[in-house]
Structures are given as structure tokens and as C-alpha cells.
Amino acid sequence: MSKDVIIKVENLCKLYGKNKAEATELMKRGADKDTVYKKTGVTVALWDVSFEVERGKIFVIIGLSGSGKSTLIRCLNLLTKPTSGKIYFEGEDIQKFSKQQILNYRRNKISMVFQNFGLMSHRNVLNNVAYGLEVKNVPRQLRENKAREMIALVGLDGWEEQAISNLSGGMKQRVGLARALASDPDVLLMDEPFSALDPLVRREMQFELLSIQSKLEKTIIFITHDINEAFKLGDTVAIMRDGKIIQIDTPERMSARPADDYVREFIESADKTQILTAKHVMIRPKCLVKPKDMPSQAIREMGANDVSTAYVVDDKMKFLGVITIDDAILARDKNLPMPSLIKTDVYTCHEDTILSEILSIAAESKYPLAVLDSQGKLKGIISKAAVLSSL
Amino acid sequence: MKDYLLKFPDAWQFDVNDVIDNGIKAFSRNHREFFNIIKKGVVFSIHGIKDFLSFIPWWLFILIIVLIGCRVSRKKHVGILYGAMLFFIGSAGLWDHMLQTLSIIIASVVLSVLLGFPIGILLALKKDAERIVRPILDLMQTMPTFVYLIPAVMLFGVGITPALMATTIYAIVPMIRLTSHGIDQVDKEVLEAATAFGSTTLQTLVKVQIPQALPTIMTGVNQTIMMAMSMVVTCAIIGAEGLGMEILVATNRTEMGKALMPGISIVFIAVILDRITQGLVGDRERMPNE
Ligand SMILES: Nc1ncnc2c1ncn2[C@@H]1O[C@H](COP(=O)(O)OP(=O)(O)OP(=O)(O)O)[C@@H](O)[C@H]1O
Numbered sequence A: 001m002s003k004d005v006i007i008k009v010e011n012l013c014k015l016y017g018k019n020k021a022e023a024t025e026l027m028k029r030g031a032d033k034d035t036v037y038k039k040t041g042v043t044v045a046l047w048d049v050s051f052e053v054e055r056g057k058i059f060v061i062i063g064l065s066g067s068g069k070s071t072l073i074r075c076l077n078l079l080t081k082p083t084s085g086k087i088y089f090e091g092e093d094i095q096k097f098s099k100q101q102i103l104n105y106r107r108n109k110i111s112m113v114f115q116n117f118g119l120m121s122h123r124n125v126l127n128n129v130a131y132g133l134e135v136k137n138v139p140r141q142l143r144e145n146k147a148r149e150m151i152a153l154v155g156l157d158g159w160e161e162q163a164i165s166n167l168s169g170g171m172k173q174r175v176g177l178a179r180a181l182a183s184d185p186d187v188l189l190m191d192e193p194f195s196a197l198d199p200l201v202r203r204e205m206q207f208e209l210l211s212i213q214s215k216l217e218k219t220i221i222f223i224t225h226d227i228n229e230a231f232k233l234g235d236t237v238a239i240m241r242d243g244k245i246i247q248i249d250t251p252e253r254m255s256a257r258p259a260d261d262y263v264r265e266f267i268e269s270a271d272k273t274q275i276l277t278a279k280h281v282m283i284r285p286k287c288l289v290k291p292k293d294m295p296s297q298a299i300r301e302m303g304a305n306d307v308s309t310a311y312v313v314d315d316k317m318k319f320l321g322v323i324t325i326d327d328a329i330l331a332r333d334k335n336l337p338m339p340s341l342i343k344t345d346v347y348t349c350h351e352d353t354i355l356s357e358i359l360s361i362a363a364e365s366k367y368p369l370a371v372l373d374s375q376g377k378l379k380g381i382i383s384k385a386a387v388l389s390s391l
Numbered sequence B: 001m002k003d004y005l006l007k008f009p010d011a012w013q014f015d016v017n018d019v020i021d022n023g024i025k026a027f028s029r030n031h032r033e034f035f036n037i038i039k040k041g042v043v044f045s046i047h048g049i050k051d052f053l054s055f056i057p058w059w060l061f062i063l064i065i066v067l068i069g070c071r072v073s074r075k076k077h078v079g080i081l082y083g084a085m086l087f088f089i090g091s092a093g094l095w096d097h098m099l100q101t102l103s104i105i106i107a108s109v110v111l112s113v114l115l116g117f118p119i120g121i122l123l124a125l126k127k128d129a130e131r132i133v134r135p136i137l138d139l140m141q142t143m144p145t146f147v148y149l150i151p152a153v154m155l156f157g158v159g160i161t162p163a164l165m166a167t168t169i170y171a172i173v174p175m176i177r178l179t180s181h182g183i184d185q186v187d188k189e190v191l192e193a194a195t196a197f198g199s200t201t202l203q204t205l206v207k208v209q210i211p212q213a214l215p216t217i218m219t220g221v222n223q224t225i226m227m228a229m230s231m232v233v234t235c236a237i238i239g240a241e242g243l244g245m246e247i248l249v250a251t252n253r254t255e256m257g258k259a260l261m262p263g264i265s266i267v268f269i270a271v272i273l274d275r276i277t278q279g280l281v282g283d284r285e286r287m288p289n290e
């Protein structure tokens, strides 16, 4: 079976600056980006980029900052005009489109999700999602129905009338995603859509994206500078450097046979960066007591917070152990000093411990794990459920 | 020492006064019809506004301001304070003068907004236009008002017409500036999103840029009103009736007591207009939906 190619890019170049002809000459003779910039003042954002994207697949572009990822993705919906080269959408040269054709292309075929969401603060969630339909004059009732459907799809039902400023980062990007899906495009362009989110929300969104993709089977072109994200999401991964594509491959083949050291370094960084550590999943302990506190006070604290263990710290937040509510009651009734009843056999871990290592400890521990920094100060606690659910 | 080193030589001084005066006079004579039409239009509109304001009974007028005051400030006593201020103006015997002043202010603010808003948008969208217009705006704001009061009087005679012209020239500047600034300020990514979803230039302007800039534009309206207020006495010099005229007359007779009441009235009106328009800006920011 032949491949169903939806987007095809051939020899795409984008130069920023005046002296393009000279810069092109230099690049053709094999000069690198920095040399060209020093000699001509021209920035080579893209140089001779070619690739194909298959329908229904996720194509991930990865590279360091300044490698030309945004420039490339912006060329695909003509937010940026290429200097030279061809872009075909379903076989049609999009640079030959008339103004009206470009509008129709953007309204119906290709849409975009932005790193900082690009939401309109003067519109509520519903009207943001309906924006794409509004500009193509879909009647109000119809576009609102469609928008509601998309809002439900990204899990935001009930938030339709909210102002954008009332949403968290993750929710904002859900709105961005719903907006991009509302016009039922064939292709979604996503420029580092999850980079502004914290790691946990980010994983949630990746999962969400995959599940939406399995339902809707959109073609997605996704930019990231995180190789974990790239390998997790991508059917195909293209790795960029200084405006050029170094390697295009499936994640498996890329990790098995990196094209050069640049790619290898990226892949090696995979297991170090963005791996979740204790500090990403820990929560603040609800109940803290000091050794010199009265037992009755500790009991009241635990009661008020609805927990059966309190974490004991000294004045400098150094972790000493835990005290259970039973022991505290014992101390009160028998008039024992609190320090004698502190349990010190509590599992602790450093805040930078990787989650997979915590898993085995967490399974054995009776109480939520205490997370400490290098000075032994209590930073937070982790329940077994938190570890398991985030893996 | 040579004489011409000590004192700027007479021979090098030029005198354009007559040329300019005669030029304007001739211009005004040749286009008398045209200026008469403008004058009639202005007088008609301002009198219309004044008649409308006079048509509202004083107590209803105060009541409306109290209600608006309560609404925008969300505090009852603020509305009542505004009402008391108006009551004071009435009891100082200045109600009618206040309406006269208000009608010129309203006319010039409306004119400033109608002209300043599109000019501001044009400046934001066309950077070439901005390079030409910006120095003109600086000029309009820094040139002492009297300099263009004189040609206005030469063209239109004394009265409310040149007063309106002068007030508008002075007050339109913040409207243009802040409209343009507001549109410039709109987040680049939001604009890019609008484009990426297939908005035409006009759709982007109407659905994104103007609504996003609205708080800034409203600040422009507020400043325009304040600038217009500050022209009240100046306008009296060229014969515009109202509170300014009362102050001017009292000043000429050095009657402090007589100048004080209209002075306080102007302050009161300025405070009320300022707070109400600022309240509207705040409202916008608090309720971003529709
Ligand atoms: N409008 C512009 N004018 C001049 N140079 C530009 C412009 N836009 C991008 N560039 C340059 O083009 C190169 C590629 O930029 P691009 O934004 O595509 O990188 P990126 O891979 O998206 O980086 P990041 O990860 O930081 O978003 C950079 O060197 C940048 O400085």
C-alpha cells in the first residue's frame, strides 16, 4: 500500500535579513549558520528542509532553541512566508494559493495550538473555542453546539462561561486544543504546546492528546524540545539543528541508530531530563507538630485536618519522625512527654529521588513518605497513591 | 566691540506676522460660505445637546448621576456624594452654566472620539502614517493653546465654534495615542492565533484587536474628557458661555468669591466624569465576557 501523504515539504529555506543572495551562496558552499550570520547579517532559520507527513500520524519536530522549529511549523500555515522551497498540502502547492484560498485553508484544513495558549482574554471559554467557526460565519447556534462538544471532549464541561483568567495553565491549553479541534481540521500544528505546563500536568496533557488522537485520527505536527515527549508522542521524529533536519526516523530506530553525536546526545539526555522526581509529586503535609507541643494540641491538629499521623519537625523544619494519633492520645492520658513517642522508623527520600526508585519504598511504608532536602529539612510528603498514579 | 556681536542684528530678523495674518484673513474671506456652514453645524449641535440637557429636570439629572455613581463604584455613599456635588452646583445658582459647559465638553469629546478612534487605529496598523502623525500630535499637545485659538477665532469669529475646535484639537491627542497604544499592545501570539484560524484583517481588528485594546481605549476617553475639562476657562476667553465665563468675568473684576463657586463646580464635574469613566474601564476589566 502506498503512503497517504498529507503534507510534503521540499527544500524549504527561510532566511531573515537583507543580503539573502549572498547568504544563500555561502550556505550552498557549505558554510554554517554562525559564519553566514557573521559575514552577511542574515539569519538562516531554515535550510533545505524536506520531509513528508502521513495522514493520521503524529510527526514530532525536536531541536534546541533557535534550531528553526517554530519557523518551520509557521511556514506550514503560511504565518511565515518561506524564502524558497515548496510546501504541498494534499498535493497542492500552498504558496500558489490566492488570499481567499489561504483563508479557507486556515479555516478548514489546518489549525494551531500555541505555546502560551494564544487565548483571547476578552472572550469566555465557549467563545474562544468557537472563534474559528465564528470567522467563517457559522451560525451562532451551530458553532456553540460544536464548541460545547469540543469543550466536553477535552474534559472542560461546566467551564463554558468562565473567563480565561480563571483557568489554570493546563485548562487553558485544553481550551487551546478545543479551539483548534472545533473547525474539524485535517492537521493540527502544535508549537511546544505543553512546555509552559508543569511536569505532572504535562503528562496528563500528553495522555489526553493521545486519547483524543486515537478518537479523531488527526494528523498532528508537534514541536517540543523534550526528547521524552517526542518519543512518547511521535510516530515519526525529526530532529533539527541550526535550521536543518539531521535525522527523521521512528523513535525506535532513532534510539537504535542515531545519525550523529548531536542526536546521540539528545537521546542520552532522555533518561535524565524531565523524569519525575519526588519533588514533583509531593504534597505539603497537612499536619506538622513540634516536639515541645502538648499532646492535646497535636491531637487537635490531627483532628482538624482529618489525618491520623502528624509529622514532627524542629524549629528549623528538620524532620524528626511521625507521631500517630493513638500515641498522642496515649501521651495525653498517661501524661507522657511527646518526644518519647515519636516514631523514627519512617521511610524518607531525598527530593531529587526518581519516582521509580520511590515505588519500592512506598509500597512498604506504613505512612506517607517524608521528602527531605540535603539538610534533612522536611519538604513534603508522598502517599503511595501519588507515586502509583503518576507512573 | 562691534554692535552686531552684542545684539542680534536687526537686519537678520524677519517678520512674518503680517503675511500670516493676511493669509488667514484672505483664506477666511474666500471660504466664508464653508466656515459658515461648519459654524452653523457646530452651534446647532451644541445647542441641541444643551436643550436636551435642560429638558431633563434637575432632580432627575441628579438621580441619574447618583444611580450611575452607585453602579460603577459599587458603593452607595459614592453615588450620593456625586449627587450632593451636583446639588451644590445647583444651589450656587450655576446649574444652567454647568449645562452650557457640559454641552461643549460633550460635543468635543464626541468629536474627539469619532475622529481619534479611527486615526488611532490607522496609526497602529500603518507604521508609515505613525511616523508622520506622531510629531503632529506632539505639536498639538505642546503648542500653547492660544496660538491656535487666534486662527480659530479669525476663521469662525468668537463663540462656541472656535471653542469647540480648540478643545477638540487639545483633547483628541490622548484619544489617538491610547487607541493606537492599546492596539499595539495586543499580545503577538493572540494576533497570530487570530490569523492562524483564518481571520481577515478586518475580523482580526474587530474581533480581537479592538476588544483587547478596549480598556486602554477607555482610558483614552477618560483622559480626553479631563483634557476637555481643562480647556473650559480658555474657551471662555473666546466667548464660550458657561462656568468658565463666570470665572473669567470674576477674575477681570477681581472678585474672589464669585470665581470660587464656578471653580469648585468645575472641579466637581471633573471628579464625577473622571470617576464614572474610570469605573467603566474597571467594569470592562472585571467582566471580560461579552
Ligand atoms: N522574525 C524573525 N526575524 C529574524 N530572525 C528570526 C525571526 N524569527 C526567528 N528568527 C531566527 O530564526 C532562528 C530560528 O528561530 P525559531 O523561532 O524557529 O527557533 P525554535 O527552534 O522555534 O526555537 P525555540 O525553541 O526557542 O522556540 C533563530 O535564530 C531566530 O533568531
Ligand SMILES: [Mg+2]
Pocket (backbone or CB within 6 Å): A069, A070, A071, A191
Ligand atoms: Mg519556537
